[in-house]
Amino acid sequence: MKEPINKKKVRIxxxxxxxxxxxxxxxxxNYLVTETFDDKPEGVHHASKNVSIGARKSLANFPHSGDPVIIAVGINSERAEIAEFLKCDYEKAVHHSAIISDTSKIGEGTVVFAGAIIQPNSTIGKHVIINTGASVDHDNVIGDFAHISxxxxxxxxVEVGEGSHVGVGAVVIPKVKIGKWCTIGAGTIVLKDVPxxxxxxxxxxxxxxxKKPN
Structure with missing residues (x-):
């Protein structure tokens, strides 16, 4: 049976x-995933099927044009590296149960999972992960490649800098600024700015x- 022609197409x-x-x-x-890529196809998840080799080994031969892409990699630094060498258009993925204010903005390549909440006037950058049940209150600024667990x-x-990872169950009090490429451990209570x-x-x-900057 052919897929319905009204499905949007995306690559992972x-x-x-x-x-x-x-x-x-x-x-x-109602998206159709047309292709899945990985740099190490031999080590993929058991449920992933028909995985093609990624761009690292042959950037020139990678099909940069075509359906938009979501970088489905959980490690922030790797997601940023991949975004640097891909020359693709990007799509977003937002779970139907997520609650997102109409006055908030979500950047390209970002994913928002089940039960997440994004309140008014927040800005979420590019290729960000807002994970299951995470709560992002009003007037937050979340930098590119960050992960809210x-x-x-x-x-x-609250401000979260580029590439920073806020761990499972962490709590950040109002007006705190977390710098770039920080790691906030699981369950941590953040009471002041983080360099x-x-x-x-x-x-x-x-x-x-x-850490020392790269």
């Missing part, structure tokens, strides 16, 4: 477990490590 780059969640969101939204709660006027490249854990959150 990445074939791990994270990609399975994105694929289901897309299919529930399941059940994390960001209060109003770039920092790892913060605990209640209250304490910096335990500062």
């Amino acid at each position: 780059y990445g074939a791990g477990g994270h990609s399975q969640v994105i694929k289901e969101v897309l299919e529930k939204n 399941p059940k994390a709660a960001l209060c109003g006027h 770039d490249y920092s790892t913060l854990v605990g209640n209250p959150g304490v910096i335990i490590k500062t």
Whole structure:
């Protein structure tokens, strides 16, 4: 049986477990996933089928033009690297149960999973993950390639820098600024600003490590 012609088409780059969640969101939204790519097809999720080799080994031969792409890779730095070398149009994936204010903005390539909430006047960057049940309150600014993990709660006027990862169940109080490429540990309570490249854990959150910029 042929697929209905009214389905939108999209490609997925990445074939791990994270990609399975994105694929289901897309299919529930009446998208047809036309191709799946991965840089290591031999190590893909067992439910991923017909995976083609990604662009790393042969960038010139990769089909950059065509259906839009979602980079379905959970590691922020890898998602950013892939976005740098792909020359594709990008699509978004938003679960039907997510609650998103009409006054908020969501960048290209971003995914919003089941039960997530994005309140008014928030800006979500490109290739961001707003994971299952995450809460992003009003007037937040979430940088490109960030990941807000399941059940994390960001209060109003919070800023999260490029590439930062807010862990499962973390809580960020109002008006806190988290720098770029930070890691906020699972369950951490963030009570004050976090410098770039920092790892913060605990209640209250304490910096335990500062990475050197690449």
